[in-house]
Amino acid sequence: MNTGNLYHESELVSLLKQRHEHAFNYLYDHYSGSLYSVIVSIVPDRELANDLLQEVFVKIWRQIESYDNEKGRLFTWMLNVARNASIDAVRSKSYQQGQQNRELTENVYEEGGSVQMNTDRIGLRKIVHKLKEEYRVLVELSYFEGYTQDEISKMLKIPLGTVKTRLRSALLQLKQVIKP
Amino acid sequence: MDIQAYIQSGIIESYVLGLTSSDETAEVERRRKEYIEVENAIIEFSQSLEESAFEHAIAPPPELKSKVLSAIKDLQKERTLVTPTEPNERAQVVQLQGGSNWRLIAAASVILFVVSAGLNFYLYNKYSNKEEDYQALLLQREILQAKNDVYQTQLKEWQSAAAMIADTGMAMIKMVSPKGKDDVATVFWDRRNKDVFVMVNRLPEPKVGRQYQLWAMVDGKPVDAGVLDPSCTSVCKMKNIPKAEAFAITLEKEGGNKIPNLKALFVLGNT
Structure with missing residues (x-):
């Protein structure tokens, strides 16, 4: 997928900050697939995911000014833009209502146990589901659903310290799995 | 502080993925400046995250690209409209x-x-x-024009008829009904070039499939001088007749006959 670096990252960023359309074109070609998989892993609805990908690239274009390469890689920054936009979309009222309807119909066929909502898990989310339950829940709630550690601690009635350490351990495990 | 233990605690991963609390974030940012190991760990995880994301990349629908690019073009236009050359700060102040x-x-x-x-x-x-x-006026104008054309033609015909009557070189032969009916027609015969014209003053409307025919009596024999065109309303030009003792009109079949039907003789006049 990573087909030859035409631009060095710092060069690309500086061109983007100068609003070079050609650089943006390259950015899209180079990163749309990986950002799309980030979006799709949070928002399984493809149509919404398509809208989100567009929204994310528009955001990147608008906010590239605020990206600081001292703080991290361009992709990490874009990943968080994509992740936040996706979580916002999933948390929106209209999406929640649609989801509730879906849940009701799906529950008809449920034979008990935990509700398996997203049958077509993708990318990172698929890997996360290989983690043990107590880790999986934390990654799900924090990374995919955007809850803060404080919120998770209250939701799961687990001390904040435990949430922290468990999440960190979960991510370490995850890192082992995704290591190329 | 055991920096290796800190790095291996999973805090780096939480930080890169944006899952840390604000306290934790501040802490990591302070330490990455202090310890190159922390900075390197951040870079390392970011890279492996990126590589993994590329590995699991899913191609978006191809038509999405043009949508995104045109959205960007629109933004670009807006931007150049708001701030021709200056970067962001200026635009914000204005707003x-x-x-x-x-x-x-x-x-x-x-x-x-x-x-x-x-x-x-x-x-x-x-x-x-x-x-x-406007359309109604146009239509009215067309109707008037058509009527005018008809009048113009009729006037011209009558004018030429009047000219013939006035012309001294023109012999005028009045043809009347031998049966004493009211039927009347007139032949104008040009003495100079022997052209023949006929004007129907009063003849009954011919039946369908019938047509009036003019005859010239030459040495006691009838010679065809042409059929009367029903569309001709005044003086109609007929065939050239060099010599004749009399002219007559009979009703024949449409297109005329070679020999006149004398039973249908309507008018007759001697030269």
């Missing part, structure tokens, strides 16, 4: 200062839009009515 003005302008432009939409509707209706009136 803050002009906040209420923009509202006023927006409100004014909405009102203008509504008014102009109303005006457009009114003017369009007016325009449609005028268009109809």
